[in-house]
Amino acid sequence: MGSVGDYVALLKPRVMSLVIFTAFVGMMLAPGTLHPVLAAVALLCIAVGAGASGALNMWYDADIDRVMSRTAKRPIPAGKVTPEEALAFGMTLSIGSVVILGLLVNWFAGAFLAFTIFFYAVVYTMWLKRSTPQNIVIGGAAGAFPPMIGWAAVTGDVSLESFVLFLIIFMWTPPHFWALALFKKGDYETAGVPMLPVVAGETSTRHQILVYSLLLAPIGVAPFLLGYASIAYGVASAALGVAFVWLAYDVWRKRDGDVARKATLRLFKYSISYLFLLFALLFVESIAGRIMG
Template sequence: MTGEARVEDYFALLKPSVMSLVVFTAFVGLVVAPGAINPIVALIAVLCIAIGGGASGALNMWYDSDIDAIMSRTQNRPIPAGRISRNQALVFGIVLAAFSVGVLGLATNWLAAGFLAFTIFFYVVIYTMWLKRLTPQNIVIGGAAGSFPPMIGWAAVNGTITIQSAALFLIVFLWTPPHFWALALYKQSDYGAAGVPMMPNVAGEESTKLQILVYSALLAASTLLPSFLGMAGWLYTAVAVVTGVSFTFLAWRLYRAPDGVPMRKMARNLFAYSLSYLFIVFFALLADNLLMRFGSVLS
């Protein structure tokens, strides 16, 4: 039995906190891509990527409603809380997915649209339906879905996939494991009760902390790629170095933290920092790119 669904319940299906990151990284990819795009078309492209990301979230909640009802942090989502039925979420997600892909293709190009369709498929089928309940590497492999948006934004401008757009993909891809494994370290009981094989539940805390540290160091190094590839200048480089060192330092503190409350506190601190980390890095890339363009106009 479901209650009468409200607009905010359908909005919650879109996973707005996740969608905001998807939209922002896609927007940065679109802005820094070489080439010109009409501002109205750019707005439509970003909106389509946002809707596609929301469709992925709705379909994820449709399939995962059984485990969402078990985990404390997801029990109040619209489906387990009884405000929206699984069928309503399924139809909602499918309609949004088809709409976003079709409009993006018509407004920009079919490479970008195909990329968006593949991203939705990867997140819903490869990650949600297959990997999430099968392997502790679910986040590593499945994280690719959340890493594609800046490449989609790039492709929307010039219809290409380049090493520069792949560098943006790599940053998000390497950010995903330490971000989610830090969460999993202090939410182990939730994932254990739901039967989701997250890394701490399968490999143990020590192995997870070591892998977080390794991925954090690789992430910090990857954020320097835009500088080496000529996509950014000193401002972005400085921000990337400072934030990367800070991220790695927090991962090191987590690795060295004793078990129990200190470890969970350090895991929570790293997770909290990781929430803002990508926004800071991509905002710095955006600001640096705009400054370089402004400087070239004035010179």
């Protein structure tokens, strides 16, 4: 019988924290208002749905997790939770989060959450991850949907503004995860997962990281260009984007030995800060706008 901590680990709490934050920013930026209790319910349902996706992912990927050093201590390969328990846990949370969000907030947001869980658990985990080196590119949509779900919880719809929030995370995902894949290439080779560095090689992966970084930088500035973020955000996001591109270029040009590994790790760590700071800036501006407006 797994402990509470083991079941919490099935939810991938670090991933869940990012989902909660980006969904909350989507709710704050959305036009209109939602009762604070309903807003809390919506955020909780989105968080639980994300955790359910994580549990289903760990259930299906238990064979891969056992042979990768990064994941070998997860609850299922460590023998603390059985695959059947993880599946039941994930399915129960999936259904519960969708039904409660639909009944108490709105069914558009509930359906969107259901689609996101399905996309991550079935389209990405069961199909893309094991079949194509573009798994992260396409599958990254699942991690980019939360701000749109948060927006939909408030408005019952989506918009160009919410799509831009999606696009920021969607374009951020490949360079972020490919940097990790370069660093952990041996793990993916052992597990037989066709990540880009394994299938196409490290040089091609470095090219792709730089290309996606160059595309990401202007998209990060888009909220200012579209008029729903201030010039302060525009300047800050541009500076953050330039730093991202520079670190990606550093990964592209440093290709051998420990120097290359350090450059890759720097980009991976910075990418987390980059996404957090962009959404934190949008959050602060939304709070300031509500106070002043």
